[in-house]
Structure formats: C-alpha cells, structure tokens
Amino acid sequence: MALSRELYQVLEDIVGPENISDDPALLDSYRYPLTHTAIHLGPFYRKYTPRGAAVLLPGSTEEVQAIVKVCNKHMIKFKASSTFWSAMGYPSYDNTIQLDMRRMDKILEIDEKNMFAVIEPYAIGAVLQAEAMKKGLNCHIHGSGSSCSLLASATSFVGPGPDGLFLGLANENMLGIEWVMPNGEVVRTGSLGSGLGWFCGEGPGPGIRSIIRGFQGAMGSMGVFTKIAIKLHPWPGPSQLPVEGIPPAYRTTLPDNFRVYTLAFKTWQGWSDGCHMIWDAGIGYIAHRQFNMFGRDLKGAMIKILTDPTKTLSDMEELLKDPKVQKMTEAMQRDFQIVLAGMTQRDIEWQDKALDKILAETGGYKVEEMNEPEIRDWALLYLIRLGHKNLNLVYGGGYDGCFGMVGPPDFGASHIEEVSDFKREWEKKGAIVTAGGDCTMGGIGFMGGGGLTMWENFTHFDPADRESTEGTYEFFDASYKYGVKHSLGYSLERLMSFARGADGMATSDEEKERWLAGAPQAFMFQYQRKIKELLDPNDLGDQTYRWLKPPKKKKGQDRF
Amino acid sequence: MALEDYRSDMERCSQCSYCKWIPLDHIKSWRFAKGCPSIAYNNFNSYSARGRFAVALSLLNGESGYTERVRDIVFKCVTCGSCDVSDKICRYNLEPLEMMRELRFTLVEDGQVLPQHMRIIEHLREEDNMMLEPRASRGDWAEGLDVKHIISEPAEVLFYAGCRFSYDKALWPAIRGAVAILKKAGVDIGIMGRDESCCGVRAYDMGFKDEFTRFAQNAIEAWREAGVKTVVTSCADGFHAFMRLSPRLGEHFEVLHTVQYLDRLIKEGTIRFSKSVPMRVTYHDPCRLGRGGEPYVPWEGKEEKLKNQIVIYVPRKPRYNGAWGIYDPPREILKSIPGIELVEMERIREYSWCCGAGGGVREAYPEFSNWTATERVEEAKAIGAEAMVTACGWCERNFLDAIDAASEKMAVFDIIDLVQRAI
Numbered sequence: 001m002a003l004s005r006e007l008y009q010v011l012e013d014i015v016g017p018e019n020i021s022d023d024p025a026l027l028d029s030y031r032y033p034l035t036h037t038a039i040h041l042g043p044f045y046r047k048y049t050p051r052g053a054a055v056l057l058p059g060s061t062e063e064v065q066a067i068v069k070v071c072n073k074h075m076i077k078f079k080a081s082s083t084f085w086s087a088m089g090y091p092s093y094d095n096t097i098q099l100d101m102r103r104m105d106k107i108l109e110i111d112e113k114n115m116f117a118v119i120e121p122y123a124i125g126a127v128l129q130a131e132a133m134k135k136g137l138n139c140h141i142h143g144s145g146s147s148c149s150l151l152a153s154a155t156s157f158v159g160p161g162p163d164g165l166f167l168g169l170a171n172e173n174m175l176g177i178e179w180v181m182p183n184g185e186v187v188r189t190g191s192l193g194s195g196l197g198w199f200c201g202e203g204p205g206p207g208i209r210s211i212i213r214g215f216q217g218a219m220g221s222m223g224v225f226t227k228i229a230i231k232l233h234p235w236p237g238p239s240q241l242p243v244e245g246i247p248p249a250y251r252t253t254l255p256d257n258f259r260v261y262t263l264a265f266k267t268w269q270g271w272s273d274g275c276h277m278i279w280d281a282g283i284g285y286i287a288h289r290q291f292n293m294f295g296r297d298l299k300g301a302m303i304k305i306l307t308d309p310t311k312t313l314s315d316m317e318e319l320l321k322d323p324k325v326q327k328m329t330e331a332m333q334r335d336f337q338i339v340l341a342g343m344t345q346r347d348i349e350w351q352d353k354a355l356d357k358i359l360a361e362t363g364g365y366k367v368e369e370m371n372e373p374e375i376r377d378w379a380l381l382y383l384i385r386l387g388h389k390n391l392n393l394v395y396g397g398g399y400d401g402c403f404g405m406v407g408p409p410d411f412g413a414s415h416i417e418e419v420s421d422f423k424r425e426w427e428k429k430g431a432i433v434t435a436g437g438d439c440t441m442g443g444i445g446f447m448g449g450g451g452l453t454m455w456e457n458f459t460h461f462d463p464a465d466r467e468s469t470e471g472t473y474e475f476f477d478a479s480y481k482y483g484v485k486h487s488l489g490y491s492l493e494r495l496m497s498f499a500r501g502a503d504g505m506a507t508s509d510e511e512k513e514r515w516l517a518g519a520p521q522a523f524m525f526q527y528q529r530k531i532k533e534l535l536d537p538n539d540l541g542d543q544t545y546r547w548l549k550p551p552k553k554k555k556g557q558d559r560f
Numbered sequence: 561m562a563l564e565d566y567r568s569d570m571e572r573c574s575q576c577s578y579c580k581w582i583p584l585d586h587i588k589s590w591r592f593a594k595g596c597p598s599i600a601y602n603n604f605n606s607y608s609a610r611g612r613f614a615v616a617l618s619l620l621n622g623e624s625g626y627t628e629r630v631r632d633i634v635f636k637c638v639t640c641g642s643c644d645v646s647d648k649i650c651r652y653n654l655e656p657l658e659m660m661r662e663l664r665f666t667l668v669e670d671g672q673v674l675p676q677h678m679r680i681i682e683h684l685r686e687e688d689n690m691m692l693e694p695r696a697s698r699g700d701w702a703e704g705l706d707v708k709h710i711i712s713e714p715a716e717v718l719f720y721a722g723c724r725f726s727y728d729k730a731l732w733p734a735i736r737g738a739v740a741i742l743k744k745a746g747v748d749i750g751i752m753g754r755d756e757s758c759c760g761v762r763a764y765d766m767g768f769k770d771e772f773t774r775f776a777q778n779a780i781e782a783w784r785e786a787g788v789k790t791v792v793t794s795c796a797d798g799f800h801a802f803m804r805l806s807p808r809l810g811e812h813f814e815v816l817h818t819v820q821y822l823d824r825l826i827k828e829g830t831i832r833f834s835k836s837v838p839m840r841v842t843y844h845d846p847c848r849l850g851r852g853g854e855p856y857v858p859w860e861g862k863e864e865k866l867k868n869q870i871v872i873y874v875p876r877k878p879r880y881n882g883a884w885g886i887y888d889p890p891r892e893i894l895k896s897i898p899g900i901e902l903v904e905m906e907r908i909r910e911y912s913w914c915c916g917a918g919g920g921v922r923e924a925y926p927e928f929s930n931w932t933a934t935e936r937v938e939e940a941k942a943i944g945a946e947a948m949v950t951a952c953g954w955c956e957r958n959f960l961d962a963i964d965a966a967s968e969k970m971a972v973f974d975i976i977d978l979v980q981r982a983i
Contacts, residue, residue, distance in 0.1 A: 019603070023629035026604055028618035029611035036574055057603050083577055084605070102603050107590050126584040127593050146584045147577050243585050246883045247910060248649045250585040298867070309883065312652055314876040316866060387584030390576040390650040396869040397572030397653070427868065434867040462869045464571035 003053050007074060011056060011097075014066045019057040019103070027051050030098050032087045034504050035463035036398050037496075049090040049504045052098040059103040061178060061186065061226040068224065069184035071097060072538050079542045080224040082121040082149035088157075088219045088496055092506040092543050099224060101149075107131055108227065114199050115232045116175055121151045121225065126387060130240070138235035140167035143443075145389025155225040157217040160446035160454065162288035162383050165279075166341075167233045168448035171213060175201045175229035179212060182223040182536035198229030211535075214528045219499075219544035222536065236343050243381065246309035248388065251377035257342035259352065260380040262291075262370035263359065264335040268413040270362040271334045275409040277358040278338070279450030283351040285341035286383045287444035292335065293392050293458045295435020296420070300329030300369075306391070307378045313394070328369040335367060336444050339383055392441075395433050396462035398469070401441075402479040404492040405455040409444075412455040415488060416440060422482055423457060423475075431471020433460035456492055499543040506543040516548050526550045563616060563666045566659040568863075570617040572651075572871075579609035579643035579656060582911040592906040592939050595642040597914055597932040606633045609643035609656035616663050626672050634660075634667055635674055636928060639765045639919035641851040645882035645910045652879065653871050664767030676924040677766045684771060688757040691727040699753025701725065701732045707739055708750035710786040715750030717742070718788045720802075722795030723758050724953035730960070731953050734974035738794050738818045741979065745830045747821075749792070752782070759801035761848070766920035773809065776801065780811040790814040792821050794976065796952035797918075799886075800848035807856040817849055819951050819975055823889035826896050833982040836899035841973070842945035843890055843902065844936060844959070845912040846952035853885030882910035890951050890975055897982045905939045913939065915955035922958060933962035937970055947971035949978060 002022055003011070012020050021027070031048035053076065058064045064080075071078045080099035081089035091098060105122035112135045117128055125146035128139045139150065142159035150170070153159035155177065159170020167173070176192030176199070189212070192198050193205030201209050212218060237254050245251045265271040278284055294302035301319035305311040311319075319325050340355065342348025359365060370376065382388050392399045403419050405412040416438060424437030442454030457479075461472040480493040498515035501507045507515075516525045529547035532539075581587065582595040594600040599608040606615050615633055618624045637660060644657040667673070673681075680690055687695045701721060708715045719742070725735045742749050760775030779802075783791065791813050793799050802815040825831045857878035864874045887909045894902045907913045916922065916932025937959060940948045948970060950956050959972045 021604060021629060023624075023627055025615045025618050025624035025627065025630045026606045026633065028624055029604070029606035029614040031614065032575065033571065035571065055604060084575060085577070100603070100605065105590075123590075124581075124593075126581070126587040127590045130587045130593070131590055145576075146587075147581060240588055241585070247583060247645065247881050250583065250649075252585075309881060312872075312876065312879050313866070313870055314872045314874070316870065316872070381585055385585050387587075388650055390574060390578060393572075393574045393576070394650055394652060395867075396865075396871050397568075397574060397651070430868050433869045460869060462572070462865075462871065463574075464568040465869070468869050 008054065010070055011054065011067065014063050014070070015056050015058055019059070020054055022054040024051070027055060030055055030090065030100070032090045033463065034087070035469045037087045037400065047504050049087060049092065050094045050096070052091060053095040055098045055100055057100050057103050061180065064099065064180045064224045064226055065184055065186055067097070067099065068180050068182070071540055072184055075538055075540070077540050077542070079220050080121070081220055082152045083124060083147060085144045085148050087500070088544055089152075092500045092504065094505070096542070104226065110135055110137070110232070111199075112137065116199060116229045117232055118198050118227060118229045119151055120227055121149055123150055124148060125150055126385060129385065132232050133235050133237065133241070134239045136235055136239070137232040138167065139230060139232055140164065140170060140173050141386045142170045143389070146386045147389070150230060151225055151228050154228060154230055155213065155217065156219050160443050162290060162386065162443060163286045164443045164446035164448065165287045165450055166285045168231070169446065171217065172448055173231040174209065175199060175231060177201070177209070177212065177225060178227040180224040180226055182541050183538070192229070211531055214531065215524060215546055219542070221542035221545040223541070234343065236341050241381065241385065245378070249307045249309045249374070249378055250381055251374065252381040252384070253377050254380060257345060257348045258380065259340040259348065260337065260376055260383065261355070262332060262335050262337050262367040262379070263364050264332055264367050266363040268334055268416060270364055272409040272413040274358055274362045274364050275444055275450070275453060277362065278355070279445055281354045281358065283340060283354050284338050286339035287336060288383065289336040289441055289444065290383065291337065293439055293441035295433065296333060296438040297329065297436030299332060300325045303375060307375050324369070328367070331367045331369065337379060337383060338444070339380065392458055395460040396465070396468065398461045398463035398472070399458050400472070400476070401456035401458055401492045402476055403455060403457045403483055403488055404490050405488055406452060406490045408451070409453040411489070412453055415486070416455060418486070419457060419488070422479065423459070426475045426478065429471060431461060431468050432475060435460065496544070498546060509549070512543070513548060516546060522548060561658070561662055563620060563662050566616070566655070566662055567620060569654050569656075569659055570613040570620075573610055573613040573654060574651075575610045576650070577608070577610060578646045578649060581646060582642070582907055583646050583649050586911050588906045591942070592913070595646055595907070595911060595913070597640065597916060597928075597935070598637045601928050601931055602636060607636065609647060609660070612637070612660055612663065613656065616659065626667070626670070631667065631672055631674065634663055635677070635920060636925055637919050638914045638916055638921045638932065640847040640914035641882060642911070642914065644880070645851060648879070648881050661765070664765070665769045668767035673767070674920070674924045677920050680923055681763060681766065681768050681771060684758060684763060689723045689727065690758055690762050691723050693727045696754060698726050698756055699751070701735060702739070702751055702753055705736060705739055707743060709753055710750035710788065711752065711755055713750060714787050716748040717750070717790045717792055718783060718786070719749050719751050720759075720791050720793040720795065720798050721751065721756060722793060722798045722953060724957060725795055726756070728953060728957055731956060731974065733980075734953070734976045735794050737976045737980040741831065741976070741983070742792065742821065745825050755782070759795070759798040761797045761801035761805060762920065764805065765918060772805065776806045776809055780806065780809065783813060784811070788813060790816065792816050792818055794818040794951065794953065794974070796846035796848035796853075797954060800852040804852060804854065804856045807858070817853070817886055817951065819890040819893060820886060822979060823892050826893060831979070831983065833896065833898055835982050837897055837978055837981050838899040839946055840901045840903060840944060841894065841947045841949045841978075842905050842940050842943060843894060844915065844948050844950040844955055845887060845909055846950060846955050847912070847914050847918060849951055850885040850887055850912055851882040851910055854880050854882070885910070893975055893979065894949060897978055900978065903943050903945055905943055907939065915958045917954040917958040922954070929958060930962050930965060933958040934966060937962055937966070937968060940970060945970070947973055949973045949975050951975050
C-alpha cells in the first residue's frame with residue numbers, strides 16, 4: 001500500500017524531493033532475495049523481503065528525528081539500514097518506511113590522542129581504516145568485510161572479525177552514541193550525555209549501551225543510531241597500504257615488523273593448544289581461520305586461482321590434479337592464519353620466537369607454500385583490509401554458515417571432524433558444493449585478548465538454482481537438528497528465524513515465543529520486552545529486537 | 561544475448577555493494593573512495609549495479625513497469641565499468657556492465673527512449689555523427705595537412721579521428737599533431753576525412769545496438785576495401801569500439817591508440833624530445849582506453865557446474881577484469897618528456913574515476929555529467945597537479961567544460977599536446 005500523497009509530501013518536506021521515492025522498481029532495489037538466506041529461512045524460491053512504502057535518504061540527525069516523529073504520529077513502521085549487507089537490514093513488514101543512511105557517511109573526527117573516531121552510519125570499514133592509518137591507528141573491521149558500516153555492526157550486531165584478538169569485537173569498541181529513539185527523542189549516551197565528549201560509552205553520563213543493543217544488537221529495530229564514537233587501536237605500519245598487483249590478486253608488502261603465517265597442526269589437540277598458548281603469550285594482531293572457507297579439499301586450488309589473475313574457477317579441476325597443490329592442501333588441513341605486528345623491532349623478534357616455541361610445543365608448523373611472496377603478500381592484505389570478504393560467494397553465488405560451535409577452542413576442535421563427516425555426507429546429495437565437509441571459518445580469539453573461537457561451517461550453493469537452494473535448506477534443517485541433538489551450542493542455521501518467516505515477513509508472536517522461550521536465558525527476552533514497550537510504545541520497530549511476553553504472574557507474585 | 565540471459569546474474573548478486581566503491585584494497589581516503597558516479601550522485605540503491613540487477617529482475621518478473629524513475633535509473637549511468645571491476649574482485653561470474661547495456665537495449669526496443677538521446681540518434685542516422693553537425697564538415701579538421709586520403713590513395717595505417725575530435729575545434733591541435741608526428745616518423749598514414757563515420761559506440765551505450773552494428777559494419781567494409789591493415793586513433797571511444805566491440809562482428813584489424821604508437825616510436829628512438837615542458841601533471845585514465853581497452857577474446861560456450869554447484873564456463877571463458885587495458889604507454893610517454901613531473905591521483909588505472917561524459921549522460925544529464933567531471937578535477941587539485949592530461953577527446957571536453965563552469969584554473973591537455981611541445 002502506497003503512502004497517501006499528503007503523508008508523502010510531509011516526508012518529502014523533511015528530506016527534499018530528491019531524497020524520497022516510492023517508485024515500485026526503485027523500492028525493489030531495497031528488497032533482499034531470500035534465496036540467499038538459507039541460514040534463516042525457507043523453503044523458498046524467488047521470494048524477497050517485503051516491499052517498503054517509501055525509501056528516504058536522511059542527511060542529518062534532525063531529519064532522522066523528524067521522520068521518526070512523523071512515523072509515530074501516523075503509526076508507520078520504519079527501519080534504518082546503512083550498507084544492507086544481509087537480510088536483517090531489511091524490513092519484515094509490508095509498508096515499512098525504509099531509511100537508507102547513505103547520505104550520512106562522514107568521519108566527523110579522529111581523536112588521535114584519545115584514540116577514537118566519531119562516525120556516521122555510512123562510514124565503512126575500509127574508509128575509516130585508510131584515514132586512521134594516516135595517524136598510526138587502526139579500526140576493527142568486522143567479519144562481513146570492509147564494505148560494511150562500522151556503526152551498524154557496533155550498535156546493531158555482534159561484529160566479530162579476524163582482528164578481534166587485538167582490536168576487539170565491534171560492540172566492545174563502541175563509545176559514545178547519538179541515538180534517535182523509536183519515539184523520536186534524541187539521546188546521547190556515556191560521556192557524550194554529560195557534555196564531556198565521546199570518549200566513554202558508559203559514563204560519566206547515561207550508560208545504556210546494553211539496553212539499546214539488547215541481545216546481539218538492535219538489528220535496525222530500535223530507533224536510529226546517527227553517530228557513534230569507536231575505539232581505535234595502534235597501527236605500527238605505513239600511513240597508507242602500498243597495494244600492487246592485478247585484480248583480484250592485489251597484495252601488499254609491509255615493513256619487517258609484520259609477519260603473516262598460515263599455521264597448521266598435526267592434531268586438533270595441537271591446534272587447540274596453539275590457540276591457548278598464543279593468547280597466553282599475548283602475541284598476534286590478526287588471527288583467523290580464513291581460507292578454509294573454500295573447503296578443506298579445495299582451498300589450495302582456490303588460493304592458486306585467487307593469487308593468479310589469469311586463472312578462473314574453470315582452472316580448478318586442473319589445479320586439483322597438481323601434486324604441488326595437493327601437497328599444499330594436505331599441509332593445511334588443520335590450519336589458521338595469523339598476522340604478527342611488532343610495535344618495535346624487538347617486539348616482532350620476540351613474537352616470532354614465542355610463536356616458534358609454541359609451534360614446537362604443539363606439533364605445529366608454518367605452511368611453506370603460503371610463504372611464497374605473492375601468496376604471502378596477498379594474504380596479508382586480505383586479512384588487514386578484509387576487502388575480499390565476499391569471496392565466500394564466489395563458487396555459486398550463495399553461501400551461509402551452519403553450526404558455529406562458539407566457545408573455547410577445545411570445544412570446536414573436538415567436534416570438527418564429526419560435523420565435517422555429517423556435512424560431507426550431505427555434499428554427496430548434490431545441492432551444495434563438495435568441498436570436503438569442513439569449510440569452517442572463524443576468529444581465533446574473536447573477542448579482545450582471545451578466549452573464544454568460532455567454527456562457522458560455510459555451505460556454498462547456487463541461489464539461481466532451485467534444487468540447490470531447496471537442498472541447502474534441507475541440509476540446514478538437518479544440521480540444526482544435529483546441533484541440538486549433539487549439544488553443539490550456539491547455532492547459526494536459524495539465527496533469524498525468530499524474526500522472519502519463510503515468506504520473508506515477520507513471524508507471528510506465537511512463532512516467536514516458540515523460538516525464544518526455549519533459550520537458556522529466556523528471562524532476558526522478557527526483560528527486553530519491557531524495554532521495547534517503554535522505548536517503542538507504538539511498536540514501530542522491526543521484529544529483530546528480540547522479546548518475549550512475560551509469563552503470567554502467579555498469585556501473590558509481584559514480579560516475574 | 562537478451563536481458564533474460566542475465567537472470568542468473570541478477571539472482572546471484574549477493575548485494576555486497578562492492579560495486580559502489582573502488583576496490584576496497586585501494587581505498588586511500590574518505591574523500592576519494594567511491595567508484596561509481598551514478599550511486600555517488602543519486603544515492604538510491606537502484607543507481608548502483610546491485611540495484612540495477614534488482615530493478616531489471618523486477619521488470620523481468622513483471623513486479624514493476626516502466627516509469628520516469630525507471631528510465632532515469634537505467635540511463636543515468638556513465639557505463640564506465642567501475643562496478644564491473646570491483647564486482648569481479650569477489651564475483652567471477654557476474655557481468656554488471658554487460659547486463660546494464662542489455663537493459664538499455666531492452667528499454668530502447670520497448671520505446672522507452674530519452675528525447676535527448678533520440679534527437680542525437682536521429683541526427684546520427686542522417687549525418688553519421690554524434691555531434692549534431694553536418695557530415696560535409698567532418699574532414700575540416702585536416703585542412704592544410706599534407707596527408708593521404710585512403711579512399712583515393714592507399715595507406716597502411718588509417719588514422720581514425722572520431723566524432724568529438726572531428727568537430728570540436730578546440731581539440732583539433734591534438735589530432736592534427738598526432739597525424740603530423742606519425743607522418744614525420746615515417747608512418748604510411750592516411751585519413752578518411754569527410755568519408756569517416758561515427759564508430760557507433762556512444763549509440764550502443766545509449767541502447768541503440770542496431771546503430772552500432774550498422775556503423776561498425778560500414779567501417780569494416782570501407783577499411784577492407786581501402787586495404788587498411790592498422791587503425792590508429794586518438795579517440796578512446798573509437799578504440800573501445802574497434803578493439804572490443806567490432807571484432808564480435810568477425811573482422812579483425814590491428815587497432816592502436818595513438819599513445820601506444822607514440823610510446824613505441826619513443827622507445828625505438830624515432831621520436832626524440834628536445835625541449836623541456838616544466839609542469840606538474842596528472843594523468844586521467846579514460847574508461848574506454850583503460851577498463852574498456854582490454855582486447856576482445858572470442859568465446860562461445862556454456863555454463864556448467866563443478867563439484868555440484870561451482871559455476872564454471874566450458875570452454876574457459878575470458879575474464880575482463882579491467883586491468884589489462886592501456887595504462888602504461890601514456891605514463892611512459894609523460895615520464896619521457898623532459899620537465900614533466902607526473903603525479904598520480906588516488907583513483908587510477910582499473911579503478912579510475914570516470915570523467916562523466918560517457919553512456920549518453922553528457923547528452924541527457926548535463927548536471928550529473930558536470931558533477932562527475934568536477935569530482936575528478938578536485939582529485940587532481942588534491943595532489944597539487946597544475947594540469948590534467950588525458951588521451952580522450954570526450955574526457956578533455958568534459959573537464960574543460962567543468963573547469964570553465966566552476967572558474968577553476970586547472971589546465972587540461974591531450975597527451976599529444978605535450979608531446980608536440982617537447983619535440
């Protein structure tokens with residue numbers, strides 16, 4: 001249903017005629033194809049998230065506030081998104097007003113001394129990193145890559161990434177926030193709320209970060225975040241990444257205080273012990289199981305393709321027969337990548353020695369083939385800038401992750417062969433890429449200082465192929481059930497199922513209850529319901545802020 | 561090909577938005593990070609490659625229809641190919657530029673044309689040029705040049721002037737100079753003068769595929785009859801047409817841009833510089849010479865699957881990633897001129913920012929075209945360049961107009977202008 005002309009005019013008066021549209025074709029460029037989201041949805045084919053009532057491009061906090069107030073006055077749902085990387089950035093109700101935050105893209109300040117930056121929603125990772133490096137600083141880039149909004153990740157999702165070991169999670173890095181609440185009021189949090197600047201997220205001043213974010217972030221459904229400050233970290237490299245090469249084989253050569261290695265281990269126990277010892281030693285700038293996302297059996301060939309601009313996927317079959325590639329792939333069975341960055345020459349020398357000692361004690365080694373200069377320098381750039389992130393879609397156009405196995409490294413390492421066997425059997429059915437069962441990718445210490453690993457088992461499929469998409473859904477259904485049955489913990493397969501159904505629309509309250517009531521800490525979602533009712537009294541946010549209705553009180557009970 | 565043939569591209573687009581930026585690895589600043597002028601100027605998603613995939617799919621599925629906004633989305637794109645380069649960093653199997661062109665062909669077939677384009681196309685059909693000028697004056701630029709006319713006097717090398725250079729008097733020194741230099745270097749060179757026609761590539765980019773085919777076939781026939789072996793041009797559009805598009809019709813000539821020929825002559829020692837040209841300059845890569853300057857590789861095959869769902873092409877499909885175009889010869893020439901200090905802008909080579917003149921945008925959306933050029937001038941100013949040097953008449957004209965409109969002081973040269981000064 002289109003907006004009335006009167007209401008359209010009211011909104012147009014706020015943003016200007018060039019920044020609003022309700023043209024059907026234009027609105028369809030703000031819908032997400034559900035064939036790409038086997039992880040969340042299904043069954044599906046050629047279905048999309050709902051078409052919005054209008055798209056608006058606000059240019060300032062004042063414009064955002066005015067839009068939100070109009071939405072409250074006319075009881076219209078709204079959702080703000082910045083870089084629209086995944087389905088959760090899109091509305092799950094018909095006739096929602098979509099705010100595209102693209103015009104608010106500035107880096108307002110880089111405070112070199114206090115090591116933070118103040119950014120608007122559309123400032124992406126690559127841009128802030130480039131500017132921060134000029135001042136000897138760096139920012140955390142979350143796993144969806146440097147094309148994505150830093151603000152969105154920090155305020156609205158979890159934001160793990162390869163550099164988490166040294167630079168922390170996205171939400172760990174969030175300081176002061178400027179927030180247009182769901183009712184249209186503007187709140188400034190932390191030190192900003194006391195007029196003391198952006199340096200602190202929790203005070204002196206209102207420290208309501210957890211209230212705003214809720215469990216795993218507001219995902220675009222609790223008002224609009226218009227500015228945040230995020231923490232920056234030391235960057236001991238050049239002020240500009242020297243990039244060479246022919247695409248996609250771009251590479252960088254950094255000074256002698258940098259190292260990039262692919263570490264591999266003879267056993268999973270050694271792998272796990274290696275992680276613990278790296279954390280204990282306090283070494284490493286980036287640590288990630290990155291290239292295994294191409295598959296245990298295929299990653300050697302893929303690395304050769306990606307580092308040689310004359311090659312394409314059509315060369316894979318030939319490369320898989322190459323004994324050198326086979327040797328490399330075999331050597332990388334139980335691997336991860338690590339970047340060391342020495343703050344001084346002595347520091348890098350010490351880190352190198354510490355790493356060698358760890359490898360000696362855990363049966364680990366550096367994969368020789370990954371040290372060839374062209375591959376090494378490509379891997380270094382890949383991990384620092386995370387500008388090739390969407391290679392996870394290179395095979396057929398679609399990917400999603402199953403399992404997850406978040407926890408200490410021993411947990412994932414003790415189950416990896418079992419879940420790989422399970423996936424390998426499904427690969428034989430034909431719907432997903434046969435890659436060796438193990439396509440797990442994830443951080444080696446994805447929160448600051450280490451402590452956690454994640455094993456997102458990538459599943460590659462073709463979203464333009466009905467059998468592939470439906471088969472992928474069946475696989476995810478099976479892997480979800482397998483994870484529950486075998487107590488594999490936090491699962492990625494149904495991450496968003498509480499919010500959106502197979503038709504791309506919001507789930508019913510009953511369905512949502514079914515999903516969330518069984519959570520280990522369901523009480524938290526009941527508390528979030530109270531927050532939601534208080535801050536979004538007209539229920540205009542999207543479904544993705546998770547809440548449960550409180551249980552009925554028992555007689556004599558004054559609170560649940 | 562038909563628009564339907566790109567359905568799988570549309571469905572496989574994962575909406576990562578790489579198409580909006582220069583390759584992320586190359587981003588050096590907030591100011592000059594953007595790659596696609598269309599989304600940078602218009603902001604709505606639909607003005608990016610990912611958005612146009614979605615719009616095209618919506619049209620194909622009958623979920624929306626033609627509107628003024630749809631025409632705006634489809635035609636307000638400079639077809640510079642920046643999206644194509646950035647997309648292919650991660651997505652080997654997507655062809656956003658080819659899809660964009662096919663979308664335009666479809667709109668034109670369905671009568672969804674822009675009046676500004678139609679006026680030019682009608683003139684092209686009558687007078688064989690895109691400049692709204694009479695055919696009879698096409699050869700005026702060569703008046704007084706002692707050069708063969710290949711229709712009456714065979715020559716091994718044809719110098720193709722192109723529409724912009726032929727009719728834009730301010731740019732005549734560049735092509736007159738090119739002919740004179742090549743002739744002096746002993747090249748057996750000829751021109752077609754008033755018998756030369758448009759290459760058709762700008763019509764092609766406006767969505768008029770048949771016009772391109774007609775002009776390309778006429779040119780091929782005329783060159784064959786004249787015994788031409790090599791075509792040299794200073795026009796980047798013409799270079800793209802003859803190098804990349806015309807070979808699809810089945811005839812192959814050696815095609816060189818002037819910068820390639822001059823670079824060769826300088827390296828051989830045939831051209832020597834005797835004067836210094838003290839100037840801090842930057843070089844602007846024309847899209848049609850750089851990204852669009854990769855040679856055509858014939859391919860006919862089909863899509864297959866490997867390892868169940870890996871999409872491959874059999875036989876192996878050529879991959880245009882933008883980086884194999886003409887980037888080094890102009891830089892080599894500039895470096896060889898005494899006194900010239902070449903400084904690079906942030907966005908260069910395959911990730912260069914467009915001048916804004918292409919895709920029918922200069923003709924239909926002058927404000928957008930001018931903004932795009934101004935952005936490039938700002939980039940040149942940011943590195944302290946005194947002059948912008950390019951190798952395309954359309955780029956040069958767009959920069960000159962933008963500089964004039966903004967009362968800027970930046971100088972603009974064709975690379976030939978500087979070569980002439982140094983000889």
